[in-house]
Amino acid sequence: MSGGQYDDRGNKDATITNPTxxxxxxxxxxxxxxxxxxxxxxxxxSMTGGYGKGPDILHDCTIAVNPxxxxxxxxxxxxxxxxxxxxxxxxxxxxxxxxxxxxEDITDLSPQDRVVKGMGFVxxxxxxxxxxxxxxxxxxxxxxxxxDFRDTMAQVYDLFPILKExxxxxxxxLSGGQxxxxxxxxxxxxxxxxxxxxEPTAGVSPIVMDELFxxxxxxxxxxxxxxxxxxxxxxxxAIADRGYVLVQGANAYTGTGKQLLADPEVRKSFLGG
Ligand SMILES: Nc1ncnc2c1ncn2[C@@H]1O[C@H](COP(=O)(O)OP(=O)(O)OP(=O)(O)O)[C@@H](O)[C@H]1O
Ligand SMILES: [Mg+2]
Numbered sequence: 001m002s003g004g005q006y007d008d009r010g011n012k013d014a015t016i017t018n019p020t021x022x023x024x025x026x027x028x029x030x031x032x033x034x035x036x037x038x039x040x041x042x043x044x045x046s047m048t049g050g051y052g053k054g055p056d057i058l059h060d061c062t063i064a065v066n067p068x069x070x071x072x073x074x075x076x077x078x079x080x081x082x083x084x085x086x087x088x089x090x091x092x093x094x095x096x097x098x099x100x101x102x103x104e105d106i107t108d109l110s111p112q113d114r115v116v117k118g119m120g121f122v123x124x125x126x127x128x129x130x131x132x133x134x135x136x137x138x139x140x141x142x143x144x145x146x147x148d149f150r151d152t153m154a155q156v157y158d159l160f161p162i163l164k165e166x167x168x169x170x171x172x173x174l175s176g177g178q179x180x181x182x183x184x185x186x187x188x189x190x191x192x193x194x195x196x197x198x199e200p201t202a203g204v205s206p207i208v209m210d211e212l213f214x215x216x217x218x219x220x221x222x223x224x225x226x227x228x229x230x231x232x233x234x235x236x237x238a239i240a241d242r243g244y245v246l247v248q249g250a251n252a253y254t255g256t257g258k259q260l261l262a263d264p265e266v267r268k269s270f271l272g273g
Contacts, residue, residue: 040064040100041225042119042194044088047097056095057083059250065194065227065242070220072257074233074270075246081229082124084246085198088227089121090114102193116144120192124199124229127183130172134163137171137182141189149189156185159215177208181215188219195219197228213239234271237261245270 043064050057057080065071073081086092088099090111098107101117109117128137138156142149157164160181166174171182180200187195200216201209209232217239220226230236237243240257245266253266260266267273 039066041066042088042099042101042227044084044099045097047084047087047094047099049087049092049094049096050083051092057249058087058092058094059248060097061087061246061250062097063088063227063244063251065225067223067225068220069241070216070226070228070239071242071244072236072240073227073229073244073246074231074236075244075252076270079246080249081246082198083249085121085123085196085227085229089119089196112144115190115192118190118193119196120187120190120194120224121196122180122183122187122198122200124202128171128179128186131170133168134171134174134182135167137186138163138189141186144190152189152191156188159188159218160185175208176202177204177212180204180212184215184219192224194225194227197226199229199231201230201232209235234261237271 041064043062045062045064047058047061048056061080061084063071063073063084073084075081083092087094090099090106090109090113094107098105100106101114101119104117106114106117111121115121129140132140135153138153139149142152157167162178163181163185166178171179174182180202184195184197184200187197197216201212204212213235216226216228228236237257237260240260243253243255243257243260244251245253245260253260253263255263261271
């Protein structure tokens, strides 16, 4: 077809023109339904729910991660990021929607049963036992295992050498960044199939943040998909294969990390310009 007046016609929506080869990831406002939800490895699909008998906090919220990916959730304080993570981990009764892991509907499973199925979760707060030693924390992490977990502990110490040095110290004596390493290490002790991290870099210096991100990338390269919430939105989206901006419990923008970083509205409203 020769050019002319219709050259600018056609849908320029990234979800359709598919520049990434994964069209479902196009940055666009909406519920997140445009992504390929059927095949996601871990997905909280169209989740609606709140705490106890309280009002809905999540409104048709969808978050997912696939093998080989780091998926990042960002959004303002109180947007429901932690609530979405808790919902995926089974700490919240959903009024609508479902959670699926590797094709299996796990919506009705308890958090502990989800751990058995392969989910590792590091919550935003109270994620270590401060009065126990570093090593005891890691042992606690292995609570569901009946086999020899010393190899896994050695792997955690390889990943976080400082923890080996401090293994006999009460975890409460460690710095913020080191405590986060304990928390991530504890979650890795179950040999999870997927790792969920809620603000793993909260309260640490930029240098420690970079180091933690490097370790998280390293974990993802071992084949563990990672779904994480981050307050450091720019830095986190820079390493995200998949990004979600949540606002008031709903998906506001979904895309690759790159797409979200390049989106003028996302930049203006959530990344400080
Ligand atoms: N245990 C709870 N019981 C009742 N309401 C809660 C509970 N935890 C959170 N909320 C409410 O749910 C909403 C979302 O909170 P949530 O902690 O999920 O936000 P967030 O995006 O993780 O925020 P932050 O960036 O501060 O971590 C808020 O209005 C909050 O007050
Ligand atoms: Mg939170």
